[in-house]
Amino acid sequence: MKAIVTVMLKPGVLDPQGRAIGHALETLGFEGVGDVRAGKIIELELAETDAAKAKASAEAMAAKLLANTVIESYRVEVV
Amino acid sequence: MSLRAGIVLFPGTNRERDMAIALAKVSGGREPVMIWHKETSLPPLDLVVLPGGFSHGDYLRCGAMAAQSPVMRAVKDFAEGGGHVLGVCNGFQILTEAGLLPGALLNNAGLRFLGQDHHLTVAQTDSLYTKHYTQDQVIRVVLAHGDGNYFADSTTLDRLEGEGRVAFRYAGADGAVTEATNPNGSQRNIAGIFSDNRRVLGLMPHPEDYVDPLMGGTDGLPMFTSIVEGLAA
Numbered sequence: 001m002k003a004i005v006t007v008m009l010k011p012g013v014l015d016p017q018g019r020a021i022g023h024a025l026e027t028l029g030f031e032g033v034g035d036v037r038a039g040k041i042i043e044l045e046l047a048e049t050d051a052a053k054a055k056a057s058a059e060a061m062a063a064k065l066l067a068n069t070v071i072e073s074y075r076v077e078v079v
Numbered sequence: 080m081s082l083r084a085g086i087v088l089f090p091g092t093n094r095e096r097d098m099a100i101a102l103a104k105v106s107g108g109r110e111p112v113m114i115w116h117k118e119t120s121l122p123p124l125d126l127v128v129l130p131g132g133f134s135h136g137d138y139l140r141c142g143a144m145a146a147q148s149p150v151m152r153a154v155k156d157f158a159e160g161g162g163h164v165l166g167v168c169n170g171f172q173i174l175t176e177a178g179l180l181p182g183a184l185l186n187n188a189g190l191r192f193l194g195q196d197h198h199l200t201v202a203q204t205d206s207l208y209t210k211h212y213t214q215d216q217v218i219r220v221v222l223a224h225g226d227g228n229y230f231a232d233s234t235t236l237d238r239l240e241g242e243g244r245v246a247f248r249y250a251g252a253d254g255a256v257t258e259a260t261n262p263n264g265s266q267r268n269i270a271g272i273f274s275d276n277r278r279v280l281g282l283m284p285h286p287e288d289y290v291d292p293l294m295g296g297t298d299g300l301p302m303f304t305s306i307v308e309g310l311a312a
Contacts, residue, residue: 009185013185013230014185014188014228014230014264016185016186016187016188016189016190016228016264017186017190020190065139065143065147066139068140068143068176068183070175070181070182070183070230070231070232071183071185071230
């Protein structure tokens, strides 16, 4: 199975990269863009065939390594 | 006086020689031992140093991969047993990723890599590393980082300040600690912090870069003379 882990900076943590993207969009003439946040997507190929177990396993990986929970939150989706 | 220091090397570490020069200078020429990240134990040491660099190419997050290295289990045991650990720049990032120091280092708020001199104030002199400085002394050091923006939640920040665990703050040449003298967006201008027993120190600037007039400065030297006075047999 494949697990897709999305890692984002937590609300309240300054995201200078997101802000720079926002400024660039404004410069390009796109209007009405509010707060921009940039994150990471990590795709994992897992040998596990049980979706619930695969999700639990990917969540453990996210908590231990893929995200730093001091500054980031994560979401796991199994497909 | 002779100090048994060990410097941990990760793939991508690149500031170990400067650190070795600074340590040898205050330790009668005794060279620190270099310890590869695959090692699972440490030789008998007075001090472990995690130097600067770009361990594992800064992949995922700065210091995230290095924090999971085999040697870090031994470094954690060493710290938990009351050992002294100094992390500079990438070493500070590794210490936070390994959970040996609280908080995290984010992208510089201005998004630019900073390679420049900057001033600090010494916020805590009651430690192995800082006792040869005076309280609120202004020192000039070198910054060389892209991810030095110290972040912790306000409860953690209050605790660090309340327990006297802020070691250094970014300042102006006159010692002013303000938003204008904050080069990278760090919370409360924090440049370096201690563990709760003040035996683990992490800081973003490079004290090892200014230990000889020929380098352009000597304001880093008191850190190394403090260490050797406190630890060397």
